[in-house]
Amino acid sequence: xxxxxxDLPLDDTPASRFLAWLIGGLVFLAVLACAVALLAQGALDRxxxxxxxxxxxxxAVDDPAVGEAELARVRAALEDMSGVAxxxxxxxxxxxxxxxxxFGVVAPEARAELPLPRLxxxxxxxxxxxxxxxxxxxxxxxxxxxxxxxxxxxxxxxxEAAQRLRWLGGGAGLLVLAVLVVVVVVVxxxxxxxxxxxxxxxxxxxxxxxxxxxxxxxHAMASALRGGSVGFAAALATVxxxxxxxxxxxLRLVPVVPRPLDWILLAMVPVLAALLxxxxxxxxxxxxxxxxx
Amino acid sequence: MSTGSGMAVDxxxxxxxxxxxxxxxxxxxxxxxxxxxxxxxxxxxxxxxLVGPSGAxxxxxxxxxxxxxxxxxxxxxxxxxxxxxxxxxxxxxxxRRIGVVFQDFRLLEHLSAFDNVALxxxxxxxxxxxxxxxxxxxxxxxGLAERMEAKPAELSMGQRQLVTVARAVVTRPALLLxxxxxxxxxPARVERLMFLFGELHKLGTAVVLATHSRELLRRWAFPVxxxxxGRLIRPVxxxxxxxx
Numbered sequence: 001x002x003x004x005x006x007d008l009p010l011d012d013t014p015a016s017r018f019l020a021w022l023i024g025g026l027v028f029l030a031v032l033a034c035a036v037a038l039l040a041q042g043a044l045d046r047x048x049x050x051x052x053x054x055x056x057x058x059x060a061v062d063d064p065a066v067g068e069a070e071l072a073r074v075r076a077a078l079e080d081m082s083g084v085a086x087x088x089x090x091x092x093x094x095x096x097x098x099x100x101x102x103f104g105v106v107a108p109e110a111r112a113e114l115p116l117p118r119l120x121x122x123x124x125x126x127x128x129x130x131x132x133x134x135x136x137x138x139x140x141x142x143x144x145x146x147x148x149x150x151x152x153x154x155x156x157x158x159x160e161a162a163q164r165l166r167w168l169g170g171g172a173g174l175l176v177l178a179v180l181v182v183v184v185v186v187v188x189x190x191x192x193x194x195x196x197x198x199x200x201x202x203x204x205x206x207x208x209x210x211x212x213x214x215x216x217x218x219h220a221m222a223s224a225l226r227g228g229s230v231g232f233a234a235a236l237a238t239v240x241x242x243x244x245x246x247x248x249x250x251l252r253l254v255p256v257v258p259r260p261l262d263w264i265l266l267a268m269v270p271v272l273a274a275l276l277x278x279x280x281x282x283x284x285x286x287x288x289x290x291x292x293x
Numbered sequence: 294m295s296t297g298s299g300m301a302v303d304x305x306x307x308x309x310x311x312x313x314x315x316x317x318x319x320x321x322x323x324x325x326x327x328x329x330x331x332x333x334x335x336x337x338x339x340x341x342x343l344v345g346p347s348g349a350x351x352x353x354x355x356x357x358x359x360x361x362x363x364x365x366x367x368x369x370x371x372x373x374x375x376x377x378x379x380x381x382x383x384x385x386x387x388x389r390r391i392g393v394v395f396q397d398f399r400l401l402e403h404l405s406a407f408d409n410v411a412l413x414x415x416x417x418x419x420x421x422x423x424x425x426x427x428x429x430x431x432x433x434x435x436g437l438a439e440r441m442e443a444k445p446a447e448l449s450m451g452q453r454q455l456v457t458v459a460r461a462v463v464t465r466p467a468l469l470l471x472x473x474x475x476x477x478x479x480p481a482r483v484e485r486l487m488f489l490f491g492e493l494h495k496l497g498t499a500v501v502l503a504t505h506s507r508e509l510l511r512r513w514a515f516p517v518x519x520x521x522x523g524r525l526i527r528p529v530x531x532x533x534x535x536x537x
Contacts, residue, residue, distance in 0.1 A: 007412060009403040201399050204361055205460075206389030207416045208382050 020227035027231030037169030083128035090119035220281030317367030345520035392466035
């Protein structure tokens with residue numbers, strides 16, 4: 001007999017009726033934005049987990065014995081540094097490949113005539129960010145003209161791009177949630193004005209403000225659950241589609257896949273949205289009702 | 294009950310004071326006052342008709358008494374509280390002790406007859422079992438057992454009026470204000486409604502019933518409050534009021 005129908009016919013107005021759709025669309029955008037932020041964070045984490053390699057170039061010396069001794073001292077000093085996994089001298093074959101673009105294929109006897117530097121790869125443990133200044137100071141204490149260079153020049157740019165994407169995605173997600181709050185406040189205030197006679201009746205029957213506000217809150221929450229779940233499902237399908245589907249055709253549009261924690265965090269977005277929507281509706285209704293006596 | 298003249302009238306059982314109006318005036322916007330210098334005391338367990346020609350201010354007086362509008366001057370004391378001084382939440386509690394039968398029904402069109410009647414009980418926080426029992430009994434007693442799930446638009450005018458009455462009395466209010474509650478109801482049901490109001494009155498509810506019906510005044514004799522051009526004139530016995 002008794003129904004859980006709201007006392008206020010809030011589904012009867014266009015603004016309220018479309019609230020669920022609006023929420024769905026905005027939750028879709030918020031989830032996508034957060035997915036971008038989380039994928040960017042994932043990329044950053046993966047980059048930071050990759051061991052970093054620094055190349056030390058020691059200038060050529062006339063006396064091979066002196067060169068060998070310098071190399072041994074530099075290697076010993078570097079291997080003493082914290083975070084260094086190992087050091088390796090770049091082989092002559094690799095050196096040949098490096099100079100090939102400038103000198104072509106160089107015969108072994110000709111190479112001896114070239115003042116080629118001795119190259120030393122220094123590999124750091126995963127997650128360690130090399131302190132290039134300290135490293136250079138240490139090397140140059142032994143070989144003053146030594147050059148230090150971090151291998152993979154694109155890495156810095158990659159990191160920077162991922163960081164930007166992370167902030168952009170996070171910021172866009174927050175912005176969409178803020179828009180959601182504003183939309184709910186505006187719709188609630190409009191509904192309150194539209195249903196002023198019914199609100200007046202409820203208050204005449206003794207309904208306190210919190211009872212009337214609860215009507216708006218419940219309606220907003222129901223719209224959030226309906227619209228939010230649709231928006232979330234659509235966003236999830238989009239993320240899965242972008243990340244996994246291209247691999248079926250051998251493509252890789254997104255270089256990282258969401259981690260289990262990312263899925264959990266994404267699932268929190270509609271929950272957070274529903275919470276914000278409910279609070280925003282309550283806030284708008286309570287403030288709107290305060291104008292009435 | 295007593296008016297500004299200080300006269301005691303029939304039907305005054307001198308119960309606790311429910312409502313007092315002191316020098317009350319009321320106007321809509323910047324128009325002339327529709328009510329002037331109203332002094333009135335309503336005690337528990339009293340029954341009064343409110344009569345007067347159209348435009349005399351009956352509905353306005355009932356709206357004032359139900360705290361639907363504020364007076365432009367004067368003071369209203371309801372259940373011992375000056376309503377101008379009470380907090381918002383307290384105002385709700387005071388209103389919950391008043392039952393109002395609106396002349397224009399004011400039913401919620403999207404709710405069934407049952408849910409319309411259940412509204413004040415839900416607002417008061419009654420549990421659903423209690424609501425189901427009270428509302429079903431009330432509607433059945435008023436002859437609407439078969440129409441509980443009907444929406445107001447599916448009901449006749451008389452049935453709507455009965456639903457409005459049921460909503461007003463289902464909480465057994467301390468003060469019942471009824472604006473022409475029998476105007477659309479068929480004669481057989483008028484008897485039943487008046488019996489209901491009489492029973493509430495016997496249980497201690499103060500009843501103020503605005504009417505144009507001489508039939509009511511003649512058949513159920515209670516004191517009459519006469520409004521004329523916004524002024525409350527001294528009470529007259531029901532028999533004489535009917536004759537007038």
